Amino acid sequence: MGNFYDVIIVGSGIAGLWSGYWLNKLGYSVLIVTKREVFDANSFYAQGGVTLALNREDVPLHIEDTLKAGWFHNNREMVELMSRESLHIRTELKKLGFHFDPGVTREGAHSVDRVFHKGGDATGRELHLFLLQRDPNYLMDNTIVYDILMEEDRVYGVRVVRKGEQFNLYCNHLILASGGIGALYKYDTNARTIAGELQGIAIKKGLPVRDMEMTQFHPTVFIQMEFAQKLLISEAVRGEGGKVVDEKGERFLFKYDPRGELASRDIISRAIYLHQKAGHKVFLDVSHFSEEFFSHRFPTIYKKLRNYGIKVPKQKIPISPAFHYHMGGIEVEPDSRVKGTQNLFAVGEVAYTGVHGANRLASNSLLECFVFGKRVAEGVAGTPLKKVKRDFPVERWLLMREEDKKWKNKLREIMWEKVGIIRNKKGLEEALEFITSARSEVGELTALRFITAKEIVKGALNRHQSLGAHYIETDSTPQNQ
Numbered sequence: 001m002g003n004f005y006d007v008i009i010v011g012s013g014i015a016g017l018w019s020g021y022w023l024n025k026l027g028y029s030v031l032i033v034t035k036r037e038v039f040d041a042n043s044f045y046a047q048g049g050v051t052l053a054l055n056r057e058d059v060p061l062h063i064e065d066t067l068k069a070g071w072f073h074n075n076r077e078m079v080e081l082m083s084r085e086s087l088h089i090r091t092e093l094k095k096l097g098f099h100f101d102p103g104v105t106r107e108g109a110h111s112v113d114r115v116f117h118k119g120g121d122a123t124g125r126e127l128h129l130f131l132l133q134r135d136p137n138y139l140m141d142n143t144i145v146y147d148i149l150m151e152e153d154r155v156y157g158v159r160v161v162r163k164g165e166q167f168n169l170y171c172n173h174l175i176l177a178s179g180g181i182g183a184l185y186k187y188d189t190n191a192r193t194i195a196g197e198l199q200g201i202a203i204k205k206g207l208p209v210r211d212m213e214m215t216q217f218h219p220t221v222f223i224q225m226e227f228a229q230k231l232l233i234s235e236a237v238r239g240e241g242g243k244v245v246d247e248k249g250e251r252f253l254f255k256y257d258p259r260g261e262l263a264s265r266d267i268i269s270r271a272i273y274l275h276q277k278a279g280h281k282v283f284l285d286v287s288h289f290s291e292e293f294f295s296h297r298f299p300t301i302y303k304k305l306r307n308y309g310i311k312v313p314k315q316k317i318p319i320s321p322a323f324h325y326h327m328g329g330i331e332v333e334p335d336s337r338v339k340g341t342q343n344l345f346a347v348g349e350v351a352y353t354g355v356h357g358a359n360r361l362a363s364n365s366l367l368e369c370f371v372f373g374k375r376v377a378e379g380v381a382g383t384p385l386k387k388v389k390r391d392f393p394v395e396r397w398l399l400m401r402e403e404d405k406k407w408k409n410k411l412r413e414i415m416w417e418k419v420g421i422i423r424n425k426k427g428l429e430e431a432l433e434f435i436t437s438a439r440s441e442v443g444e445l446t447a448l449r450f451i452t453a454k455e456i457v458k459g460a461l462n463r464h465q466s467l468g469a470h471y472i473e474t475d476s477t478p479q480n481q
């Protein structure tokens with residue numbers, strides 16, 4: 001391994017691996033750099049599945065469902081492109097030897113069953129492992145990217161730290177596939193590596209980010225566990241009949257939306273949050289499943305809950321909403337190139353393509369990784385560049401300070417309490433003040449998450465009306481919205 005590659009990809013989730021697969025096919029030398037172990041990515045934890053339009057006739061309906069769930073805040077052309085291209089993905093995966101489980105399932109806000117899964121509720125793990133086993137590229141794990149080497153609109157590489165050593169890696173094209181922002185929130189479902197650092201670098205460099213305030217909270221998460229990453233209870237459990245109830249057994253969601261458990265995530269999360277605030281306890285009742293069926297259909301959830309002493313399916317699962325997904329991100333063109341740059345690309349959850357609008361439709365995220373992962377390779381191929389290796393000095397940055405952990409935890413609490421499911425101007429201003437003052441207390445790597453957090457708060461303050469996942473209280477806000 002040298003230190004110059006045709007392409008460097010930051011991140012070993014499905015977006016990174018799928019981009020790498022196509023780039024290798026096109027003959028590029030590719031290095032994938034990843035923060036910890038290769039599987040330490042949200043992709044590995046995806047449960048429910050991948051949305052794929054069933055056939056040509058289903059494309060318009062999938063588009064409509066995606067737009068509706070996104071409150072029509074989506075970029076319609078990008079949604080159309082994603083839905084059309086979804087028709088090829090199963091064949092592409094099949095050619096490589098990947099087969100989904102038989103049958104498709106339904107998730108919230110889909111009008112038909114079109115979510116393809118594998119290993120029951122282990123779709124992400126199965127897909128991720130499958131792609132990893134076939135990954136032909138160089139891989140550097142336990143390596144954290146903390147800066148992009150850039151002059152004007154051209155990127156030359158990245159600054160990284162590995163086992164305490166800081167050095168530079170150079171490339172002709174750089175792809176950011178570094179995922180979302182989970183670690184910014186106290187309660188979240190994300191892998192521990194996902195902290196919005198590359199978004200922070202992009203903001204520092206003046207690159208365009210968009211819709212940063214659009215943060216999705218998943219309604220059904222088991223949070224009574226010691227790890228920072230909480231256990232998601234897949235939407236497919238509700239899709240297949242799981243009921244949200246309170247301590248009296250009342251299915252209160254219908255007060256908020258006639259679709260009840262099958263309403264979109266933003267609506268259900270808010271309803272549960274408000275019901276809890278009113279003093280109720282909230283559960284997911286899965287007692288209509290037989291134990292045999294539940295343990296086969298949702299083996300991961302079954303095993304994990306049993307380990308925590310919840311005797312599913314008979315016993316109800318205590319649930320709460322938790323941060324789950326970031327619709328906002330680094331703004332890209334249809335070929336995944338970051339707007340205003342020559343050779344910087346972003347793909348997967350880190351990117352803003354506009355497909356999700358104000359609220360992502362369930363299982364559209366892995367679809368986005370596949371569709372735009374392939375397009376990114378085409379984008380790179382469409383940008384032939386003369387190889388220029390420019391040496392940047394290796395600078396020794398103070399990446400972490402002693403008290404960073406304390407500041408990170410404080411940030412997580414503030415983001416949860418003041419920039420969470422229901423926001424108001426006063427809380428957002430308090431969050432902004434905290435973030436601004438704490439920024440100078442932390443090392444340069446930790447500071448990246450504060451920069452990203454600040455942009456989320458600024459976005460929320462600038463959006464005065466509620467829209468999808470961004471819900472802002474005003475004096476006239478009715479309490480059951």
Ligand SMILES: Cc1cc2nc3c(=O)[nH]c(=O)nc-3n(C[C@H](O)[C@H](O)[C@H](O)COP(=O)(O)OP(=O)(O)OC[C@H]3O[C@@H](n4cnc5c(N)ncnc54)[C@H](O)[C@@H]3O)c2cc1C
Nearest residue numbers: 011012013015035042043048049145179348349363365366
């Ligand atoms: C519990 C859970 C269940 C989900 N279920 C589904 C589902 O059923 N269907 C669906 O469509 N979506 C689902 N999602 C969402 C989906 O999994 C993610 O949006 C998607 O996997 C993102 O893929 P990605 O490749 O963009 O990022 P990730 O898979 O998150 O990978 C990001 C990579 O970047 C690396 N990285 C981050 N920062 C740095 C850095 N500074 N330096 C170096 N490397 C870095 C990380 O280590 C990681 O390897 C789920 C998410 C979670 C958390």
